[in-house]
Amino acid sequence: MNDTLVKKFSNRDLKPTAMRILVLRFLMEQTKAISLSDLELAFERADKSTLFRTLKTFEQSKLVHSIEDGTGHLKYALCLEECNCSAVDLHYHFHCIKCKETYCLTNLNIPTIDLPKNFEMQQANMVVKGLCANCNH
Amino acid sequence: MNDTLVKKFSNRDLKPTAMRILVLRFLMEQTKAISLSDLELAFERADKSTLFRTLKTFEQSKLVHSIEDGTGHLKYALCLEECNCSAVDLHYHFHCIKCKETYCLTNLNIPTIDLPKNFEMQQANMVVKGLCANCNH
DNA sequence: TAAATCTTTGCAATCCAGTTGCAAGCATAT
DNA sequence: ATATGCTTGCAACTGGATTGCAAAGATTTA
Incomplete structure (x- = not known):
């Protein structure tokens, strides 16, 4: 297990089990957000519920964040190292x-958004949709 | 059937069936986005699939837009009169x-968002999450 | 007016991502 | 080595979304 991985787990106070190491490594290889079913395809030997719970654990520990991109499937992507998943850490997502x-x-x-009186922002799910560079010819 | 309703249907080239009138009227009464199950509760006599298809028809005709607020249920809200559901018509949503x-x-x-090279925005689903005025004490 | 056509509706069934209960396996602490 | 607790795998369930099909209704055509 390499140093970056070790550090990610210790940073978030997570025990690095075999499954978690595999999943985290996989997540680190991605340039895109992945869904639970992507993970199932990548790890055919592992059980869906284990992968599911691994993702949820990662999410709770702020190792990953989830995105609703409108496909109906939740997707997950690695958080940045210092991410605290608070409002200031939020960024946009793009769905092709x-x-x-x-x-x-x-x-x-994402910018500060002018909310109605007494509304308080804590989180956000911001998805821009359209064509990515690959698909936009 | 009142004038506003008639106009909404004719604006969008939709036949005003009994069901559609009821659903549209209901939507116009709302201050919040509603889900399919909200609609089912409101119209116990009507079939789920009919309500579902009514919403989908409305969505296609740009009478309503759908929002994924992160609850897992799609929600729907009336579009503004002139709405064309294009990028310029987009607005934020707030989920309590x-x-x-x-x-x-x-x-x-929503502002123009600086996308990577050759990415093209067409739609967006922007949901701010937190506490609404009622719940924020 | 009746027949043919198209649209809408209701019912039942299906799909599938997400989720949970439970028991077995594994790791850590006593 | 024994007990405790976390992790994993299996199987089953849940619930929203969706579809096929036939009946009902509306519209057009002859």
Whole structure:
């Protein structure tokens, strides 16, 4: 197990079980957000519920965040190292309506949004939809 | 059937069937986005699939737009009269994590978002989450 | 007016992602 | 080594979304 992985687990106070190591490594290889079924395909030997719970554990520990991109399937992507999943850590996501892939736009934080009186923002799910570079010819 | 209703249907080239009139009227009474199950509760006599298809028809005709607020249930809300459901018509939504209600923030359009090269925005699903005024004490 | 056609509705069934209960396996602490 | 607790796998369930099909209703055509 390499150093980056070890660090990610210890940073978040998570025990690095075999399954978690595999899943985290897989997540680190992705450039896109993945769904539970993507994970099932990648790990045919592992049980769906285990993968599900692994993702949920990661989410709770703020190792990953989930995105509702409108496909009906939740997708997950690695958080940045310092991420605390609070409002300031939020970024936009992009969902390609052609290839159905979902990308984190981590370079751009979401602005302060002018809410009605006494409304308080804590989280956000921001998904821009359209065509990604690959599909946009 | 009142004038506003008639106009909404004719604007969108939709036949005003009994069911559609009831559903549209119901939607117009709402201050919040509603889910299919909300609609089922409101119209116990009507069949789920009919309500479902009515919503889908309305959505296609741009009479309503759908919102994924993160509850797992799609919600629907009336579009503004001139809405074309294109990028310029998009607005934020607010989902209260306590009372689970979802509001359209129609007073605020979403800004232009700086996308990676060759990415093209067409739609968006923007949901701010937190506490609404009622739940925020 | 009747027949043919198209649309809408209701019922029943299906799909499938997400989720849970339970028991077995594994790791850690006593 | 024994007890305790977390993790995993299996199987089953849940519930929203969706579809096929036939009946009912509306519209057009002859």
